[in-house]
Amino acid sequence: MASIDIRDVSKIYNGGVTAVSDVNIDIVDGEFIVLVGPSGCGKSTLLRMVAGLETISRGEVTIGGRTVNDIDPADRDIAMVFQNYALYPHMTVYENLAYGLKNRRTPKAEIDARVAEAARMLELQPYLERKPRALSGGQRQRVAMGRAIVRKPSAFLFDEPLSNLDAKLRVSMRGEIKRLQRRVGTTSLYVTHDQLEAMTLADRLVVLSGGRIEQIGRPLDVYHRPATTFVASFIGSPAMNLVSGELHGSKLALGPALIDLGTNVPTQGAVTVGLRAEDLRLHADAEGSLPFRIDYVEELGSQRLVHGMVGDQAMVAALSSEIPLPETTSLSIAPSRLHFFDTASGQRIDWSGEAVGQVTVTAAPEAVA
Amino acid sequence: MKRVQFSSPFLPYLFIAPQMAIIFVFFYWPSVQAIQSSFFLEDPFGFGSTFVGLSNYSDALGSVQYQAIARFTVVFTALVTFLSLGIGVLLAVKADTVLKGSATYKTLLIWVYAIAPPVAGLMGMMFFDQHIGPLVKFAALFGWDMKVGLNYYDTAFAMIAVSVWKQIPYNFIFILSGLQSIPVSVREAAAIDCRSGFRRFWTMTLPLLAPTAFFLLIINMTYALFDTFGVIDVMVKDKAANNPITLVYKVYMDGFRGNDLGGSSAQSVILMIVVFVLTIFQFRFIERRVHYN
Numbered sequence A: 001m002a003s004i005d006i007r008d009v010s011k012i013y014n015g016g017v018t019a020v021s022d023v024n025i026d027i028v029d030g031e032f033i034v035l036v037g038p039s040g041c042g043k044s045t046l047l048r049m050v051a052g053l054e055t056i057s058r059g060e061v062t063i064g065g066r067t068v069n070d071i072d073p074a075d076r077d078i079a080m081v082f083q084n085y086a087l088y089p090h091m092t093v094y095e096n097l098a099y100g101l102k103n104r105r106t107p108k109a110e111i112d113a114r115v116a117e118a119a120r121m122l123e124l125q126p127y128l129e130r131k132p133r134a135l136s137g138g139q140r141q142r143v144a145m146g147r148a149i150v151r152k153p154s155a156f157l158f159d160e161p162l163s164n165l166d167a168k169l170r171v172s173m174r175g176e177i178k179r180l181q182r183r184v185g186t187t188s189l190y191v192t193h194d195q196l197e198a199m200t201l202a203d204r205l206v207v208l209s210g211g212r213i214e215q216i217g218r219p220l221d222v223y224h225r226p227a228t229t230f231v232a233s234f235i236g237s238p239a240m241n242l243v244s245g246e247l248h249g250s251k252l253a254l255g256p257a258l259i260d261l262g263t264n265v266p267t268q269g270a271v272t273v274g275l276r277a278e279d280l281r282l283h284a285d286a287e288g289s290l291p292f293r294i295d296y297v298e299e300l301g302s303q304r305l306v307h308g309m310v311g312d313q314a315m316v317a318a319l320s321s322e323i324p325l326p327e328t329t330s331l332s333i334a335p336s337r338l339h340f341f342d343t344a345s346g347q348r349i350d351w352s353g354e355a356v357g358q359v360t361v362t363a364a365p366e367a368v369a
Numbered sequence B: 001m002k003r004v005q006f007s008s009p010f011l012p013y014l015f016i017a018p019q020m021a022i023i024f025v026f027f028y029w030p031s032v033q034a035i036q037s038s039f040f041l042e043d044p045f046g047f048g049s050t051f052v053g054l055s056n057y058s059d060a061l062g063s064v065q066y067q068a069i070a071r072f073t074v075v076f077t078a079l080v081t082f083l084s085l086g087i088g089v090l091l092a093v094k095a096d097t098v099l100k101g102s103a104t105y106k107t108l109l110i111w112v113y114a115i116a117p118p119v120a121g122l123m124g125m126m127f128f129d130q131h132i133g134p135l136v137k138f139a140a141l142f143g144w145d146m147k148v149g150l151n152y153y154d155t156a157f158a159m160i161a162v163s164v165w166k167q168i169p170y171n172f173i174f175i176l177s178g179l180q181s182i183p184v185s186v187r188e189a190a191a192i193d194c195r196s197g198f199r200r201f202w203t204m205t206l207p208l209l210a211p212t213a214f215f216l217l218i219i220n221m222t223y224a225l226f227d228t229f230g231v232i233d234v235m236v237k238d239k240a241a242n243n244p245i246t247l248v249y250k251v252y253m254d255g256f257r258g259n260d261l262g263g264s265s266a267q268s269v270i271l272m273i274v275v276f277v278l279t280i281f282q283f284r285f286i287e288r289r290v291h292y293n
Helices: A043-051 A093-102 A108-121 A137-150 A167-184 A195-201 A219-224 A229-234 B011-037 B055-062 B064-097 B102-114 B117-127 B134-141 B152-180 B184-193 B197-227 B229-236 B247-257 B261-289
Strands: A004-012 A018-027 A032-036 A058-063 A078-081 A155-159 A187-192 A204-209 A212-217 A241-248 A251-254 A257-260 A269-275 A281-283 A290-299 A303-310 A313-320 A328-332 A339-341 B040-042 B049-051
Touching (some): A032 A195, A043 A155, A078 A137, A093 A137, A093 B184, A108 A137, A187 A195, A195 A219, A204 A229, A229 A269, A281 A313, B117 B152, B117 B229, B152 B197, B152 B229, B229 B247, B247 B261
Parallel strands (some): A032 A187
Antiparallel strands (some): A204 A212, A241 A251, A281 A328, A290 A328, B040 B049
16 A cells, blocks of 8 residues: 655657646545546546556656656556456456466465455455356456455556446446445545546546646535536536626626625626536526526436526526426526636636535545545 | 258258369369379379289388488478477567567568468578578588588478478468457556566467467468478479478379379378378367467
């Protein structure tokens, strides 16, 4: 077990394409960090640089206080779980699990003990003599996890390990990974493009876009205080509504409506306003609310997503499915639930009227027992 | 297996008839002819034949010369197979890691294969020529007075060298494509699990190459046994008698130079049996250990 420090790390490919630029992440011992972002954002490249499968163009990666830039993957004391499992097809499950240990000259008795322990943890005992091709997707995934666990490495690296599984299995494997990581307490770096997976697994999230870090923080902090419009639109489902508005003193003009914020926002004029779909409420009288013209409705069972227009801007509201929907209605939102972003840079604008009390502002990592 | 329905029960036989006709005319019929004539002593001028039973076989197998040639054939086949496979694997593994200019490099290695065996034999002959051969001159630098065509061992050396050289590109192509069919992530997983590249090659790459290697083993043995005829012919034809030849070349020599059709037939039947046994052995004992994906 160890901490991982990623210092000013960049990846520049031959031909000058920059995949990752100046990334800094401090990962504390035992922490579960999830790198999340759309495809092509450099998250896998970053992970592979930590693993040693890609060279580090600039910067420094240290694992447990040891700089690993020029160290072979096998000597970095890490274990990796791949998207397509990458099991050795000619070896049985037992041999797959034992391979890394055998190459490190672990005594036979200890290999047996560790494989047995991992097999018990992952419920793989009945399959130890089978070849990978005779296993189902979920079982293969567990073998891949087992191969990482038996090594007892300083860190686990996960490269989209669940994206080859079907939806139901993905949810149960997600829980299994979380539970397992708590149990063995190994520092983990996990890459995914699925924001839900990221939210549920992470101690801290790292949101990446275009090779740069957009935000690092605990899942709820990132959800409640997205640092940029990119994060706002990427984290949370449905995505945060981002509409343009105008600030005049303590009043916000949003389409045809005028909302009284009660206090001044440290900017004036045009601004991007963020509204979470789940913060919007149906509102009967028109005073201080947003007139809402409904386009169509997505029924999700527990709630319904109502798509419609406020003025000439599209908006989604997550509403209870028990309340009947009129043809036209209006929406309201508590002013403290509004997010403001600079229109040009997309950066968050903090203001005093926010519902700060609900979340911790500092992004200090949670201590893992 | 899916069953295909035909409107007439004769139709499927009609479809395979051309293939069967070719196999029959070019394989079964000559085989039967060979087996038949191996029991007869043919008159060299075609004036009838005498039944001699198994004496053609006992003559061949009892002959000291035949035994020597058989021994050489075994050594020759083993060396050619081992060297051409070994060097092919080595080159393919190295080519696989080349990133820049890999296309040029691969083409250079592959194009030797486009040369016909007799031409390869001729080129090899020139390389090993007494007067103009660069390899002979090179050997002379080390005090090796190479006399290809005169000295038994020098000729054997040249024959093996040319045969191996001719076969390497073929092996190279197959092994390279075999290597490239190993998933990148499996190799990466192995890189994390195993520090030593050499060990990784033995425990990971080679077993995953086994289906390709098994196929190549059969092909290479057949090549060394039969297809090297052209190379040998160019190298030893019109040369003094004491030169190494393989069993296939002996069949040709006895049959078409010596006009001993019966003896030659008996030898080719012996070869047929050897190949038959070899093939069964390979499929029963080696293929079992091969992992197919």
